[in-house]
Amino acid sequence: MKKIINFRVNMIRTLPSPYQKRGETGQFETIYYLLVNMKDLPNNIPLDVNPRKPKMTTHVAKNLLNAVVEPETDFYINNRGIVIAAKSLVFNSQKSEVTIDLGDQELDDDKYSYGILDGGHTYTAIMKKRKAIPPDIEKYVRLEVITNVQNITRLSDARNTSVQVSDIALFNLDDNFVDVKSAISNELYSNNIAYKDNENKDINVSELLRLMYAFDIEKYPDDSTAPVQSYSGKAQVFKRYKEAFETPFYKSLTKQLPVLTNLYDLIEYELPSFYKAYKEKAGIKNSRFGSVKGVESLQNGKTIKTSFLHYDQTYNISAGFIYPIFGAFRCLLRFDKDKGTVNWIFNPIQMWKNVGESLAQNTFETQSNPQLAGKDKQLWLSNYRIVETQSLRMLLQKNKTTQTP
Numbered sequence: 001m002k003k004i005i006n007f008r009v010n011m012i013r014t015l016p017s018p019y020q021k022r023g024e025t026g027q028f029e030t031i032y033y034l035l036v037n038m039k040d041l042p043n044n045i046p047l048d049v050n051p052r053k054p055k056m057t058t059h060v061a062k063n064l065l066n067a068v069v070e071p072e073t074d075f076y077i078n079n080r081g082i083v084i085a086a087k088s089l090v091f092n093s094q095k096s097e098v099t100i101d102l103g104d105q106e107l108d109d110d111k112y113s114y115g116i117l118d119g120g121h122t123y124t125a126i127m128k129k130r131k132a133i134p135p136d137i138e139k140y141v142r143l144e145v146i147t148n149v150q151n152i153t154r155l156s157d158a159r160n161t162s163v164q165v166s167d168i169a170l171f172n173l174d175d176n177f178v179d180v181k182s183a184i185s186n187e188l189y190s191n192n193i194a195y196k197d198n199e200n201k202d203i204n205v206s207e208l209l210r211l212m213y214a215f216d217i218e219k220y221p222d223d224s225t226a227p228v229q230s231y232s233g234k235a236q237v238f239k240r241y242k243e244a245f246e247t248p249f250y251k252s253l254t255k256q257l258p259v260l261t262n263l264y265d266l267i268e269y270e271l272p273s274f275y276k277a278y279k280e281k282a283g284i285k286n287s288r289f290g291s292v293k294g295v296e297s298l299q300n301g302k303t304i305k306t307s308f309l310h311y312d313q314t315y316n317i318s319a320g321f322i323y324p325i326f327g328a329f330r331c332l333l334r335f336d337k338d339k340g341t342v343n344w345i346f347n348p349i350q351m352w353k354n355v356g357e358s359l360a361q362n363t364f365e366t367q368s369n370p371q372l373a374g375k376d377k378q379l380w381l382s383n384y385r386i387v388e389t390q391s392l393r394m395l396l397q398k399n400k401t402t403q404t405p
Contacts, residue, residue, distance in 0.1 A: 001104060001105075001106060002101065002102075002103065002104055003046065003101075003102040003103060003104070003105045003110075003114070004099060004100070004101055004102070005042045005044065005045060005099070005100050005102065006042075006097060006098070006099045006100075007036065007040050007041065007042050007097065007098065008036075008037070008040045008095070008096055008097050009034045009035065009036050009040075009091075009096060009097065009098050009143075010035045010036065010037060010096070010140065011033075011034065011035040012032060012033070012034050012035075012091055012098065013032070013033040014030065014031075014032055014033075015030070015031040015032075015033070016028070016030050017029050017030060027148050027150065027369070027372060028148055029146060029147065029148050029149060029150065030089075030146070030147045030148065031144060031145070031146050032089050032091075032098075032143075032144070032145040032146075032147070033142070033143070033144055034098065034142070034143040034144075034145065035076060035140050035141075035142060035143075036140060036141055036142075036143055037138055037139070037140055038068065038075075038126050038130045038133065038139045038140065038141055039130055039133070041123075041126060041127075041130075041141065043127055045084065045102075045115060045116055045123065046102060046105055046111070046114070046115035046116065047115055047116050047120050047123070047124075048105075048111050048112055048115055048235075049085055049111070049112055049113060049114060049115040049116065049117050049152065049156070049235070050115070050116055050117055050118065050120045050156075050235070053120070054120040054121045054123075054124040055121075056121070056124055056125070056128070060121070061121055061125065064079075064121055064122060064125040065125045065128060065129050067079070067125070068125050068126055068128075068129040068130060068132075068133065068139070069129050069132045069133055069134075071134060071137060073137065073138070073139060073140075075139050075140065075141065076139075076140040076141055076142050079122055079141065079142070080118075080119060080122070080142075081119055081122065081141060081142030081143060081144060082116055082118070082119030082122055082123050082141060082142070082143050082144070083116070083117045083118040083119055083143075083144045083145075083146070084100070084102075084114075084115065084116055084117065084143060084144070084145045084146070085113060085114050085115065085117045085146055085147075085149045085152060085155065086100045086101060086102055086114055086145050086146070086147050087101040087102065087103050087110075087114060087147065087148075088100070088101045088147055089101075089145050089147055098145075100145060101114075102114040102115055108229060108233075108236065109228055109229070109375070109377065112152070112229060112232075112233040112235060112236045113149070113152050113232065113233070113375075117146075117152075117155065117156055118156075122141065126141060150369075150371035150372070151232065151320075151371050151374075152232055152233065156234070156235070167238060168195070168204075168205060168206060168238060169195070169196050169197045171238075171242060172195040172196060172205075176242075176245060177195055177205060179245065179251055179254045179255075180193075180205065180208060180254055180257065181193075183254050183255050183256075183257045183258065184208070184257050184258065184261075186258075187257075187258055187261065187308075188308075188309060188310070189203060189261070189308050189309065189310075193205050193208070203307070203308065206234055206237065206238065207307070208257055208261075209237050209238060209241045210230045210231070210234070210237050211230070211257065211260040211261065211264060211326075212241070212250070212253050212254065212256075212257070212260065213227055213229065213230040213236075213237045213240060213241070214227045214230035214323065214326055214327040214330065215227075215253060215256070215260065215327070215329075215330040215333055216240065216253070216330075217330055217333050217334075217335060217342075218244075218249050218335065219240065220330065222331075223331075223381050223384050223385055223388065225377075226327065226377050226380035226381055226384070227327055227330070227380075228374070228375055228376075228377055228380060230323060230327060231319060231320065231323040231324075231374035231375065232374060232375050248337075248340035248341075249335050249340075249342070251340070252335070252340060252341045252342045253342055255342075256333075256342060259344075259348065259349075261307075261308040261309065262308075262309065262349065263326065263329060263348050263349060263352065264307060264308065264322065264326050265306040265307060265308050265309040265311060266349060266352060267322055267325055267326055267352060267356075268306045268307060268311075268313070268317055268322055269306050269311045269313055270352075270356060271317060271321070271322070271325070271356075271360060272289045272313075272315050272317075274356040274357045274359070274360035275287065275289050275292075275360045275364060276289060277357050277360075278357050278358075278360055278361040289315060290315060292364065292368065293368055293369055293370065294317070294318035294320060294321060294369070294370030294371075294373075295315055295316070295317050295318065295321075296315065296316035297314065297315055298314045298315065298316065302314070304316050318370035318371075318374075319370075319374065320369075320370030320371050320372070320373045320374030320375075321363060321364075321370050321373055321374075323374050324363060324373055324374065324376065324379045324380045324383050325359045325360075325363055325383055327380055327383070327384070328359065328380070328383035328384045328386065328387045329348040329351060329352070329387055330384070331384055331387050331388040331391060332344050332345050332346050332348050332351060332387065332391060333345075345391060345395070346391055346394060351387060351390065351391070354390055355386055355387055355390050358386050359383055359386055359387070362379075362382055362383055362386060363379065363383065366378075366379045366382070367379055
């Protein structure tokens with residue numbers, strides 16, 4: 001069911017995307033700045049998209065609670081306000097009301113994409129204390145509503161910049177990443193993983209958690225749903241790992257990290273070749289992979305390293321193109337509940353060699369915008385079916401070979 005909120009505003013200003021040409025429609029971010037009376041603020045705005053849940057027992061939170069009820073009227077100036085990610089906003093000028101669409105909060109894709117992205121403590125303080133505001137005083141709060149957000153993770157990381165120990169760093173203090181550390185102990189990148197805040201390492205452990213989430217066949221067992229959050233929802237990925245890291249499935253899946261990192265880097269490294277191969281079959285001999293939006297072509301002999309194994313390559317490819325391909329190979333994974341182990345029905349590295357060209361074609365023919373590609377559930381599902389169909393062909397061939405006298 002869609003989550004629609006409607007409330008009165010005292011002022012609204014609109015900042016359209018500078019990349020949107022006059023009269024052009026499509027997926028462009030728009031920022032709305034609102035000034036709202038605290039008493040008009042709805043009490044049911046979702047907070048799940050925020051990577052940090054409000055903790056109202058801290059000194060800062062207590063000061064916020066006091067600031068809501070104190071007689072001074074400069075709250076809207078002193079406070080950073082509330083940031084909301086939304087599907088759409090409509091302003092009714094006659095009623096001076098806004099209607100904001102926050103998607104279907106029963107679906108993970110919307111639940112972790114729309115709602116209060118920053119300012120959760122401010123919102124919670126207002127909800128707790130606004131009834132105590134003196135009746136002769138009007139107090140206001142600033143809202144910033146952003147629609148058509150292309151990358152919710154980047155926006156969330158950028159806005160939640162207060163200096164405090166992260167949830168992942170706290171989780172690490174209890175040695176809860178011991179299985180991860182053990183699984184990658186013999187890998188080249190094992191000493192390049194950051195488990196603590198401000199650690200001078202190239203790869204945050206959250207990147208490994210994203211890879212595992214994309215292969216979470218308990219949560220995403222077939223082609224009816226897709227682990228899109230591995231690309232777009234860092235908070236959801238960590239939440240899932242925190243809940244499941246001690247289960248037999250996740251313990252066994254963690255041991256597959258060397259395979260997953262190898263597969264991810266191979267896709268990243270070989271995707272340009274498969275792109276050019278399918279273009280050549282379509283009659284386009286001089287296709288330019290570097291001209292694709294979200295792909296940077298390095299010039300003058302410069303190279304960039306792939307994410308984990310540091311293969312040298314001349315293209316910097318957005319993860320939005322890689323994840324819908326990478327996640328397709330979860331159809332090759334099986335979990336034996338009796339033994340508590342996961343296993344592959346076919347080697348995913350070899351399967352990538354077999355279907356890489358088809359996956360490249362399907363991905364780039366479906367979406368030319370990497371941020372949209374990464375969140376495109378139908379793209380994830382169609383890629384999954386490409387790998388699944390090939391695996392079924394291989395199983396049939398294997399059975400025929402076995403049955404041949």
